[in-house]
Amino acid sequence: MVVSLKEWQPTDGLVLEDEALKAVKDLKNSLVVAGPGAGKTELLAQKACCLLETNSCNNPKRILAISFKKDAASNLKERVSLRLSNQLENRFTSQTFDSFAKSILDRFLSALPEEYRPNKDYEIVDKQQNEIVKAFAKYNVFLNNKHLKKYYFNYLISEKLPVEKGSLNENVWKFLLRGDENNKATLSFPMITLLAIYILENNPLILMSLRETYSHLFLDEFQDTTGLQYELVSVCFINTNTSITAVGDNRQRIMIWAGAKRDIFESYKHDFKSIEYTLKMNHRSAPRLLEIQKIVNNYLQDSPFTPIPNPKWSKNDGIAEIWYFSDSKNEAKMIALKIKDLIQNYNVCANDICIIVKQTVDKYAKSIVEELRILNINARNETVFQDLLKEDVVHLIINTLKSALDTSNSNSWLSIWNSKIFFEGMQGTKNEYIFDKLREEVKQSLKIILGKLSSVTSVDELRMLFIEIINFYDLNKIRKYYPQYSQGTYINKLRENLEEYLYQYFQETNDWLLAISVFEGKDSIPIMTIHKSKGLEYESVFFIGFDDKAFWSFSEQEQEDTCTFFVGLSRAKRYLYFTFSEKRQWTYCSNKNISILYQMLSESKVVEELNL
Numbered sequence: 001m002v003v004s005l006k007e008w009q010p011t012d013g014l015v016l017e018d019e020a021l022k023a024v025k026d027l028k029n030s031l032v033v034a035g036p037g038a039g040k041t042e043l044l045a046q047k048a049c050c051l052l053e054t055n056s057c058n059n060p061k062r063i064l065a066i067s068f069k070k071d072a073a074s075n076l077k078e079r080v081s082l083r084l085s086n087q088l089e090n091r092f093t094s095q096t097f098d099s100f101a102k103s104i105l106d107r108f109l110s111a112l113p114e115e116y117r118p119n120k121d122y123e124i125v126d127k128q129q130n131e132i133v134k135a136f137a138k139y140n141v142f143l144n145n146k147h148l149k150k151y152y153f154n155y156l157i158s159e160k161l162p163v164e165k166g167s168l169n170e171n172v173w174k175f176l177l178r179g180d181e182n183n184k185a186t187l188s189f190p191m192i193t194l195l196a197i198y199i200l201e202n203n204p205l206i207l208m209s210l211r212e213t214y215s216h217l218f219l220d221e222f223q224d225t226t227g228l229q230y231e232l233v234s235v236c237f238i239n240t241n242t243s244i245t246a247v248g249d250n251r252q253r254i255m256i257w258a259g260a261k262r263d264i265f266e267s268y269k270h271d272f273k274s275i276e277y278t279l280k281m282n283h284r285s286a287p288r289l290l291e292i293q294k295i296v297n298n299y300l301q302d303s304p305f306t307p308i309p310n311p312k313w314s315k316n317d318g319i320a321e322i323w324y325f326s327d328s329k330n331e332a333k334m335i336a337l338k339i340k341d342l343i344q345n346y347n348v349c350a351n352d353i354c355i356i357v358k359q360t361v362d363k364y365a366k367s368i369v370e371e372l373r374i375l376n377i378n379a380r381n382e383t384v385f386q387d388l389l390k391e392d393v394v395h396l397i398i399n400t401l402k403s404a405l406d407t408s409n410s411n412s413w414l415s416i417w418n419s420k421i422f423f424e425g426m427q428g429t430k431n432e433y434i435f436d437k438l439r440e441e442v443k444q445s446l447k448i449i450l451g452k453l454s455s456v457t458s459v460d461e462l463r464m465l466f467i468e469i470i471n472f473y474d475l476n477k478i479r480k481y482y483p484q485y486s487q488g489t490y491i492n493k494l495r496e497n498l499e500e501y502l503y504q505y506f507q508e509t510n511d512w513l514l515a516i517s518v519f520e521g522k523d524s525i526p527i528m529t530i531h532k533s534k535g536l537e538y539e540s541v542f543f544i545g546f547d548d549k550a551f552w553s554f555s556e557q558e559q560e561d562t563c564t565f566f567v568g569l570s571r572a573k574r575y576l577y578f579t580f581s582e583k584r585q586w587t588y589c590s591n592k593n594i595s596i597l598y599q600m601l602s603e604s605k606v607v608e609e610l611n612l
């Protein structure tokens, strides 16, 4: 039943502050600016429901939501799925910027002129971008230090296509687009974005169909949008009927190093003629923790910040402490004991406690993991799992295994059943007989899978089984249904990662259901960098290694590092602990260079300092 926009109210008994409700119902371009925990992502989820339930996003038009991280895109999709019928939910697409650009390139690759058309099986550059280094080396430009790398990586994506004829850039582009007998074609995501822009600017029909498809666009974590990403959004949607809702927070801009556009809010308001909404509530953190956020805000911007805590808190809720140690061995022991105390005596779940570091997780957290293991508490570097766990193909395989291992697991069954129906193109089928036949076929396959799983004795055997599972659904159908796998070997890499981890956990537990649960991190403490913690929240946060070494470039980028500090501390709901250790492994640490951050904590008057 269609509800009128005027009557529409948020579901789940959620109360939106006035400005948030206005922003939800605003059908023009808007920018929602608010602090951490104000409910910006939630607002987007609510707005998706509102637009679809009121048919303001007119059927068959769709909403496209773009986030920065895979887990953010998938969390938003989950929040929307929980509240809408399948029919409505299918008109909501949630992607990252990278996957949005890649989907344009992969779908319309043949619309590119031949000189800019990459090989169909192009790969994505590795983290260090070694393939780009190699490509420059082929033309006698050797990127043997980080400054040269930075300079030439930027140079490669500094011009819109087509690049200047006969230039170094043109040669490097050609090499990367095609590869040679020893090197596969390889592209970075900024290169993919440039190719997507080129396609859209030169093919009016493709551009028009994109605009016709999406009547609404959401942009989450807008403060970290790069110039190139903004260009892509502009090419797609400027001066069109597609209405945009961007949400963000200037104080959480932590991707300047990766090219975040500093004046993004102003540019957007001007270019897209957008209204600005400001939210005042904070639904996440306890009142005492908000006092710290207020002080840090004063160092970041002139306008005061007075978030109103959610009424569920009492005035004195929230604990913040700095712990000083002479040695990191003691630090590890004390943290492990405190975590045990939180779990046992304060009913905090293991995965609601997060250990965050500025960078290099293993260097700071290895000994804590060992101390926790002695107390029978699991902890792990979540960085590698964060994205893998949100992959559709990983869900498909895991849910298939769970359904085979536990026939009473209705969630897993429903998930694979819906996928199978979709892959077989049977969504509209009314014939019960056909469904019964398919159901029987799936159940038989699950029995075979269970038999094979029970006799797996090596990672190779597990690999064969996973390949069989994928073949059961049909690789081509999976690729078609999930466009992110339509090209290249990405899907195989994900499957291989899953095999390795799952087999490792099976060897440790000797129980497949337990191994899956460990893989899913259900009962372990996540450890991550602040950058990876963006958008997430935890009952308790341990900010470890609060020292000069962690903030090694603080003097050169005080503003960005203070934003990073702000993001980290604002993940905590109730408990927030900072630790400093004078000696870490064999080196001595100081905190003089970041004394201003310590000063902010002290000024808040809610942080207790303890020598332990």
Ligand SMILES: Nc1ncnc2c1ncn2[C@@H]1O[C@H](COP(=O)(O)OP(=O)(O)OP(=O)(O)O)[C@@H](O)[C@H]1O
Pocket: 014, 015, 016, 017, 034, 035, 036, 037, 038, 039, 040, 041, 042, 043, 249, 252, 283, 284, 534, 535, 536, 537, 570
């Ligand atoms: N109106 C509301 N009432 C109650 N709880 C809410 C409301 N809006 C959001 N929340 C809850 O508050 C928490 C923070 O919300 P959300 O993640 O959307 O904030 P955010 O502004 O996107 O934060 P950040 O900028 O730190 O990513 C979540 O647990 C969410 O479920």
